Amino acid sequence: MSDETLNGAAPAAGQPQATFTVEKLYLKDASFEAPNAPQVFNEQGQPDLQMKLNQKVQRLAENAFEVSLGITLTCNINEHNAYLAEVVQAGVFGLSGFDDQTLDAMLGIQCPSMLYPYAAAAIGQLVTTGGFPPFPMQPLNFEALYAESLRQRAEQGQQGGFLASAAPAGNA
Template sequence: MADETTNGAAAEAPTATQFNLQKIYIKDASFEAPNAPQVFQEDGQPQLQLNLAQKVATLAEGVFEVVLTVSLTCTLNGKNAYLAEVHQAGIFGVNGFDQRNTEALLATYCPNVLFPYARQAVGDLVTNGGFPPYYIQPINFEQLYAEQLRRRQAGADVSAPAQGNA
């Protein structure tokens, strides 16, 4: 009888949430120095532009591939010195979370896990290309996600009255 009560209570308990990292890998990496070796003789202040992008793909139920793309472009005196780009990927298991929390995990926690690997890969490409090291500063993915939600909400607020008037 005691077993029946225990089993009944366990059956009614909500599904436990699970989050796990299954694999981290570089999906793509490239380095271009189109004006080498002449660019090594140039004097001047390099201009650096860092771009981030993220893509999430569903591989199976509760299994997602998150790809963080980090692109670093350096120009010197109007010429491209180099372009380093890394697509750092990971496979994550996410189960038992509601849609909102799953989206937040995939948009914030997963890129935070991938970012140090991407930063290292970009840094290695730059120094192996013969250029001075570049250290990408930490990125606040939570803030980026909050800004994305704010923009999404502002877009919904703007379009909601227009739909009501139509």
Template sequence: MAEQNNGAAAEQAQFIIQRIYVKDVSFEVPGAPQVFSEAGQPQLDLNLNQKVARVADGLFEVVLGVTLTCKVGEKTIYLAEVAQAGLFQLSGFDDRTLDMMLGTYCPNVLFPYARQQVGELVAAGGFPPFYLQPINFEALYAEGLRRRAAQAQQGDGVPAEGGQA
């Protein structure tokens, strides 16, 4: 009987992808066409960010932002920016699990789409292919939790949830 109750509770948690879409995209080559003859080793700088917004009860928009900047020396060769978004229906999760789902699972769903967009932008700009390597969103989420706990502890002297005094 207890197994039936646990099964019923587990069935209540739902994760549904409503829609995946490109929210914003930009590609700039500020020094074209001269940059195509630039000599030197290109330096790539990758910046990731994530935004979560509650759209309605149980409906969340998650936006994974990817910015790739290629420079030779101090000169920007190209700048690719993609804001890959999704609408996700999440219900039946406790607050901690909901936060984890929005911080890890949703970006993992969006990442392949963002990777494809960045790769296509770079290629369409006339540059050698760029393959965005896989990202460990679970590790990034854990680091974010650690930083939040440290800030909370410094801010009021009270340990964060799960922290030790």
């Protein structure tokens, strides 16, 4: 996947070519709690599911970034906590030759889009191993989520984005 050009256009002579590489994908953290088991298995009622996402970006080197996608899934039945599943799926990505705006978009859209299927699979495994019915996680539109985060930042008068918060490793 390295040596891809943006929008299929070749770089002009003398301009560096933009590259995007996936160096490593890994499960950084996972936990599962079923605090009311085994009684919760006898609960009748519609489960109330809440999902929260968060994303962190850390600059590892000039052209290397760790992107972490966190997913927390909470299930309550009749106001009793059935389970809490949390996963942080991460990856190290090489990005070079992008302007700051495009780089920020790549970190906010492309990288989490690649991590999400792995995180969803890990959540699904935790839930079923915990004795609960499978929870099929729907695809997410990270482009729309990124656009919303840009809108919120503009409303709050914040500059930057993922790049601004991506402190080099060891300097956080």
